Amino acid sequence: MTAVTVPAPTAAPAPADRTAPVVTVRDLRVDYGDQTVLDGVDLDLHAGETVALLGASGSGKSTLMKSLTGFAPVAGGTVHVAGHDVSALRTREQRQLRAEVGQVFQQFNLIPRLSVLTNVLAGGLHRAGPINLIGGFTGEQRKLAMHYLDRVGIAHKAKDQARSLSGGQQQRVAIARALMQQPRIVLADEPVASLDPKLADSVLELLRGIAAEYRIPVLVSLHVLPLALRHSDRIVGLRQGRMLISAPTPELDTEQLLPLYEHEEHRDDAHVA
Ligand SMILES: Nc1ncnc2c1ncn2[C@@H]1O[C@H](COP(=O)(O)OP(=O)(O)OP(=O)(O)O)[C@@H](O)[C@H]1O
Ligand SMILES: [Mg+2]
Incomplete structure (x- = not known):
């Protein structure tokens, strides 16, 4: 492949720098009408780490992610992301801010009729602005998009329509699209919920590799405990909007995670096998 200059993530802290988190959340409260959905949540996310976000359905995982991009009704506390x-x-x-946050979703959210390459290039529009829609994409942008497609192992599909790819392949394209934003952080909300177990492992391994390689935090919400235990550096667990667990993954096991799913309607959410 042609050599391409890949921009370094902007102003990411040095690898050993644990003093400057990219995300700092303090005493966060989010209300939807009368319902308090998050209460007293503290969260630090550091460059290079993959943090698994666990909790039963309705515990507030998606809301916490939305609060990092200003899409949740914050009723109290503070949220700082990449200096904002x-x-x-x-x-x-x-x-x-939204241009600096790469997002990966359960349903991939690609534009099905467009090529894989164009979908990835669209990720860069966040930064470059609408002028590119008129001028077309530059050669440098195309090279960069191909570089990221290569990084996620799917460069050979660049010209194919996005809808012709398997779920696992589409999620890789979505990850390349997020990288095209040169994000300061990646948020992945149940990114493997639509994938079979083997693909789930490989996509989560890819996300973790990206966190380490690009020195950005990756926050990934999951429902399958063994996946969280295998593919994260730290686990944060919510129960009914409160943070019950925040610990390095090697210090945790399934038994310690089960209280996250107690006293909730949806205990079945905890897939332990
Ligand atoms: N836009 C909204 N308006 C009103 N209530 C909302 C809204 N979004 C979320 N909620 C409520 O906030 C609570 C937390 O929802 P959230 O989507 O964050 O949970 P979750 O942990 O992501 O669940 P799941 O595992 O099912 O995705 C739920 O009770 C939900 O009904
Ligand atoms: Mg959710």
Whole structure:
């Protein structure tokens, strides 16, 4: 493949720097109407680490992720992401923040009729702005998109329509699209819930590799405990909107995670096997 200059993530802390988290959440409270959905949540995310976010259905995982990009109704506390005070963002800075946050979703959210390459290039539009829609993508952008497609192991599919790919392949494209944003952080909300177990392992391994290689935090919500235990550096667990667990993964086992799913309607959410 042609050599391409891959921009380093902007101002990421040095590998050993544990003093400057990319994300700092303190005493966060989120209310939807009368319902308090998150309460007293503290969270630090550091460059290079993969953090698994666990909790029963309705415990607030997606809401916590949304609060990092200004999409949740924050009722109290503070949220700082990549130097932005999220609760005090004006429209322009909000756009800037969202350009710096790569997102990966359960349903991939690709544009099915467009090529894989164009889907990845679309990730860069966040940063470059709409002018590119008129001028087309530059050769450098195409090279960069191909570089990221190669990184996720799917460069050979670049010209194919996104809808012709398998679920696992589509999720890799979605990850390449997020990388095209040169993100300061990646949020992955149940990224493997639609994939078979083998693909789930490989996609989570890819995400963890990306966190380490690009020196960015990756926050990934999961429902399958062994996947969280295998593919994260740290586990954060919510129960009914409160943070019950926050510990390095090697210090945890399935038994310690089960309380996350107690006293909830949806105990079946905890897939332990
Ligand atoms: N836009 C909204 N309006 C009102 N209530 C909401 C909204 N979004 C989430 N909630 C409520 O907030 C609570 C937490 O929801 P959230 O989606 O964060 O849970 P979750 O942990 O991601 O669950 P799941 O595992 O099912 O995805 C739920 O009670 C939900 O009904
Ligand atoms: Mg959710």
